[in-house]
Amino acid sequence: MQKRFTRPQNLLIFVNPYGGRHKAQFIYNTTVEPIFNLANIKQTVVVTEYRNHAKQYVETEDISNYDGIIAVGGDGMFNEIANGILLRTQRENEIPVQASSCNTPCYKTPKYKLGVIPAGSTDCMSYVSQGINDPETSALHIVVGDNHPLDMCSIYDDSGSFIRFSFSMTSYGYYGNVLRKSERLRSLGPSRYDFAGVQTFLNKHVYSSEIQFLPSSTKSQATDIRKCRFPCEICTNDIKPPTITTSVAFDSAAPISSISGGDIPDVVRGNFIMVNSAMMSCACARSPQGLSPSAHLADGNMDLILVSDCSRANFIKYMLSHVGKADRFDFPFVEVHRVKAFKHKSLNTESCWNTDGELIDSPNISVWVHTGLITLYARGVEE
Numbered sequence: 001m002q003k004r005f006t007r008p009q010n011l012l013i014f015v016n017p018y019g020g021r022h023k024a025q026f027i028y029n030t031t032v033e034p035i036f037n038l039a040n041i042k043q044t045v046v047v048t049e050y051r052n053h054a055k056q057y058v059e060t061e062d063i064s065n066y067d068g069i070i071a072v073g074g075d076g077m078f079n080e081i082a083n084g085i086l087l088r089t090q091r092e093n094e095i096p097v098q099a100s101s102c103n104t105p106c107y108k109t110p111k112y113k114l115g116v117i118p119a120g121s122t123d124c125m126s127y128v129s130q131g132i133n134d135p136e137t138s139a140l141h142i143v144v145g146d147n148h149p150l151d152m153c154s155i156y157d158d159s160g161s162f163i164r165f166s167f168s169m170t171s172y173g174y175y176g177n178v179l180r181k182s183e184r185l186r187s188l189g190p191s192r193y194d195f196a197g198v199q200t201f202l203n204k205h206v207y208s209s210e211i212q213f214l215p216s217s218t219k220s221q222a223t224d225i226r227k228c229r230f231p232c233e234i235c236t237n238d239i240k241p242p243t244i245t246t247s248v249a250f251d252s253a254a255p256i257s258s259i260s261g262g263d264i265p266d267v268v269r270g271n272f273i274m275v276n277s278a279m280m281s282c283a284c285a286r287s288p289q290g291l292s293p294s295a296h297l298a299d300g301n302m303d304l305i306l307v308s309d310c311s312r313a314n315f316i317k318y319m320l321s322h323v324g325k326a327d328r329f330d331f332p333f334v335e336v337h338r339v340k341a342f343k344h345k346s347l348n349t350e351s352c353w354n355t356d357g358e359l360i361d362s363p364n365i366s367v368w369v370h371t372g373l374i375t376l377y378a379r380g381v382e383e
């Protein structure tokens with residue numbers, strides 16, 4: 001078991017000059033570097049030059065001297081680094097990354113701890129793991145070597161091919177369409193999400209889908225009042241190792257039951273404005289409670305939130321419930337399930353997926369949670 005505090009000696013740091021308001025370099029120079037220098041931490045800085053630069057770097061370069069990898073950027077940067085280091089770790093341990101791997105106790109945790117200094121647009125990772133988007137706070141958590149496990153999910157297309165790992169929201173329909181539009185509006189900075197959101201809302205689309213899911217085997221529920229707060233008993237005590245043991249490759253026709261080692265899946269069919277899964281609360285400065293306020297950082301579950309067709313007025317009410325403290329599950333057209341895995345099949349016209357702000361074009365995917373697969377320099381949110 002990892003010690004709760006292991007102060008880092010030597011860090012690999014990626015600075016994304018392109019994310020958020022383009023302030024990552026300034027934040028690193030003025031806030032992060034001085035704190036790391038005071039703590040005598042050796043630093044190697046890579047300013048990213050293109051998309052996937054950080055992912056390629058951690059997958060292929062010699063990183064054996066470092067004890068941690070830090071993103072100065074947003075959730076997209078963190079996702080890149082997490083994907084790169086997870087793929088490298090599986091490759092080095094000869095663990096194949098494909099859907100059938102989910103049927104064994106699965107992927108190996110990297111030996112490197114990951115941290116993020118918020119310098120993106122949404123910065124959900126910092127907000128959810130520290131309760132605030134503040135570069136100084138994040139730098140201090142790294143300096144003292146705080147530890148917190150983080151669940152990751154793995155996503156596959158309907159032929160069982162691996163797509164990517166993800167840590168926060170994976171969403172089909174509305175948020176997928178917003179992302180697709182917002183990518184074309186990057187020059188507007190963070191406000192691109194507002195423009196894309198309004199446009200997507202005005203062109204409301206509804207998608208017919210079938211979703212199979214494996215319900216969680218833990219006692220906690222998405223509707224719990226208790227949230228993930230330091231010290232979180234659910235994240236530290238309630239973790240169950242994966243029980244999935246059979247080995248059958250995914251294919252588009254196979255029901256999730258044949259690949260779930262005896263667990264019986266539930267099935268829902270309907271017309272949805274969006275299908276969301278939240279690995280964590282997905283809170284951010286704009287939505288301080290997040291998409292699923294009682295989701296946990298490391299309990300081996302995700303919350304599957306199905307938003308059925310409804311009037312535009314009701315959809316706005318649902319979206320506005322995310323800004324305040326109102327119960328976002330108290331709508332007749334919203335249902336929520338705490339699950340370990342799910343599989344989505346489109347039954348008519350197709351949308352795309354938004355996972356951690358990255359686009360997945362394939363509408364038919366399966367998603368599996370892996371308990372505590374990453375170790376973060378974080379403590380969790382303190383009240």
Ligand SMILES: Nc1ncnc2c1ncn2[C@@H]1O[C@H](COP(=O)(O)OP(=O)(O)OP(=O)(O)O)[C@@H](O)[C@H]1O
Pocket residue numbers: 016017018019020021048049050051052053072073074075076077078080119120121122123124357
């Ligand atoms: N030099 C670069 N040029 C273009 N894209 C880059 C460069 N460096 C990194 N990227 C890409 O920028 C994307 C977005 O970065 P980042 O997550 O830091 O900011 P953001 O999208 O504004 O914030 P958030 O993800 O929190 O909403 C990353 O997915 C990364 O691949």
